[in-house]
Amino acid sequence: MAEELVLYTNPMSRGRIATWMLEEVGVPYRAEYLAFGEPMKSPAYLKVNPMGKVPAIRHGDAIVTECAAICAYLADAFPTAGLAPARDRRGDYYRWLFFAAGPLEMSVTNHSLGFEAPPERLGMVGCGTYGDVMGTLEKAVSTGPYIAGERFTAADVYVGAHISWGLQFGSIENRPAFVDYWNRLKDRPAHLRATELDDAQMARMQNG
Incomplete structure (x- = not known):
């Protein structure tokens, strides 16, 4: 069974970069959206990212924070996407x-x-x-x-x-x-899909 891939994000953050990268990779993932403030500082999320910020990804037992690191990690973890040079x-x-x-x-x-x-x-x-x-x-x-x-x-x-x-x-x-x-x-296409996903989630969060 493939390891679960989870994105922790907020559509009004640098998490949009991670969404775009995941759409480029083209593998299934689950997005968990966190509001700013208390949800990002909760004990549960601080175990994912002690900085209490998004984005972060969890891929099986691996946790990666920082957008550049997330991009590099995903390119290496899913080489068939061709997103890293030789x-x-x-x-x-x-x-x-x-x-x-x-x-x-x-x-x-x-x-x-x-x-x-x-x-x-x-x-x-x-x-x-x-x-x-x-x-x-x-x-x-x-x-x-x-x-x-x-x-x-x-x-x-x-x-x-x-x-x-x-x-x-x-x-x-x-x-x-x-x-x-x-x-x-x-x-x-991956950027357009990511933008659509994040814009739709942003509207849902703003409308409560």
């Missing part, structure tokens, strides 16, 4: 997956909060400046159809979600390279 060709795949989890998310968050490190302390900031990150990301999405080469991978799910949200909410600069990259991803 092991000897994963340099760009790992590089950009974790660039988005580290420098990109950190710089976008700091910029949105109006935080800029003083020049004399910039060396303490691992992501460098917001401008550095935007320029690096622009080059990355301009070198090929996908972030790690000619094939769509789990890294595109993660990087693409960041760019989509950033363009929507203005936290990522509206550069043509970002728009073109997102246009190559946004109509993927």
Whole structure:
């Protein structure tokens, strides 16, 4: 019997990334939707994620949190989906997956909060400046159809979600390279299914 795959999420969170990734993988899973606040801080859920945040997945006895880790785990756990390059060709795949989890998310968050490190302390900031990150990301999405080469991978799910949200909410600069990259991803059937699922659940939660 296949191990049960459970997604813990909220449709108004980064859990939308995990939903998209699961739809790309194309295997059966069960979604447990948690409201913000007390449900995410319950003793039962804190055993899944001590941070009391979503998303998280449970696959048999394995528990994985953090969106980039979830994407990488699912690509490896279900190799027939073809969402990870061959092991000897994963340099760009790992590089950009974790660039988005580290420098990109950190710089976008700091910029949105109006935080800029003083020049004399910039060396303490691992992501460098917001401008550095935007320029690096622009080059990355301009070198090929996908972030790690000619094939769509789990890294595109993660990087693409960041760019989509950033363009929507203005936290990522509206550069043509970002728009073109997102246009190559946004109509993927798995992304459309995931969006429909999360939007429907969001409406149910809002309507009580």
